Amino acid sequence: MPPVLATINGVVLKVAVAPGDRVAPGDELVVVESMKMEIPVVAEATGRVEAVLCAEGETVREGEPLLLIGGA
């Protein structure tokens, strides 16, 4: 599966999953704070978190990979 990307420049407020976690569509993965809004990044498919590429408090840019998710 392609990496999960940031859709906006902002600061990672929360990483809600860890490597090995199973995720289903709609599950919250990461919350990015931008423009004073909490913007949840959610899973689009079922899978398992392979790697977390961001950390809480870190600044991310639009298009930057946040997580790697593999097939379930």
Next chain:
Amino acid sequence: MTTRDDGIGHALDDLAARRARARLGGGAERVAAEHRAGRLTARERIERLVDPGSFVELGLLAHSDRPEAREKSWSDGLVTGFAKVGGRAVAVEATDRTVFAGTEGHVFIRKAVALHALAVKRGLPVFNLAEGGGLRMPDGMGADGISKALMRPETLQGLREAPRLTAILGSSFGLPTWQAVTSDFVVQLAGTGMAVAGPRMLEVATGERVSEEELGGAKLHAETTGQVDVVADTEEQCIAHLQAVFAYLPANARAAPPAVAAADPPDRPVDELTAIVPTQKNRGYDMKRVVRVVFDAGSFYELKAEFGRALVTGLARLAGRPVGVIANNPLRNGGAAGPDECDKAIDFTCLCDAYSIPIVYLHDIPGFAVSSQAERRRMPTRIMTWAQANAAVTVPRASVILRKSIGMAYGNMMGALQGADLLVAWPTAEINFTGPEVGVNVVYHREIRAAADPAAARRALLGRWEQDSSPYRAAGEFLIDDVIDPRETRRILCAWLDAAYANGPVASARRLANWPMGF
């Protein structure tokens, strides 16, 4: 049955045979091949689109002007005529892939030009069941061939005089693509490709090897280019979308958008709203849920759902009358509008302006997306192009501020002094030049940095600024019309539209009707 020995009988038999042969287009074998591939023929598509028995074909007996191609080019790859859809008169064209893969020969082009001219002259909407490989080879080759086959300027005139609704039902390069991107509405069949030129042309011209899906697939257009409004999985569903969107549109620019008998009471309180919109103002929610409960039940028809998702556009009804909806969606990027959202809003504003469709704006926007990426995509030009469209639009507009409406985005969403008939806010509205947190940081950055406890200093300053963002300040100076109970939103919008229509449907000045169809 009359006898066939009186002269006219032979003539009738001959006519019937010729017509039957012509209806097979490129021949029975090619028709069978289309059916085996699970595809409908051009005339079968038209039958599914139009009211039963209403289609009158023009040019059935036409064929390629190359004599050797006559027997395999009946109707020359384009089926045209007039018909009715939902009881209203329309013009229809459908590409026939059994004739030279639906490519455009000289007669094909003559038929397409004639149908467009008829539609413009009589104010008929055009339904275009499109596919095809572009200009026919060798007909279009050579300095003479291409000179005769260039797209005629008259076919790009009279756009937005009557709706042009296109379904992309197969591989489309050249003319079907040009027609789609100059249509008021486009639905693309999943699995098809729509592009300037096909993969085989690219391979030779530039060496790029790319699949049709990657080049111009439905997902690409739905999410990235915004050049199609809706994607559907079957030909029947594509045709159903054409019928569905037409139900909101007038037959032409001189007609009023069609109202229907309304079952949903205009004064229905919308109690669900308080549960949909979170009290924590930094949390997102799905604005589409708000739209679905405010407008007539089941009436919301979304356009470009997957493109520029922080802004929602679509057609809906209030007490049976069609309206356009432009709404921020805090579920996506907090509702912050970027370049795609601007293009989407402009495109939709032009549609509503051309067809006299009143517009309702629902605000929840923390501002335009400010980023170096957005600047590289000409964000200032896009914001101002949208503002120019708003400055020109004359259809009745109503504006409701649910929560945030910040800065220039407040203006573009039809905020104070922008010409809306009605501008109201919910008590949860937060109206400002910038979010108070940002404002405090910009103005008091020295004091905050110098304070013994910078966080406490920022909080203290913030308390004062948040007060300033409340809608009562704007209501107090009559810069907005009222602060309303959210549950009354539907009743107030229905009353506004009733008042707007007090003397009949309001004809738009249509200043945006001549903007390029790219918008």
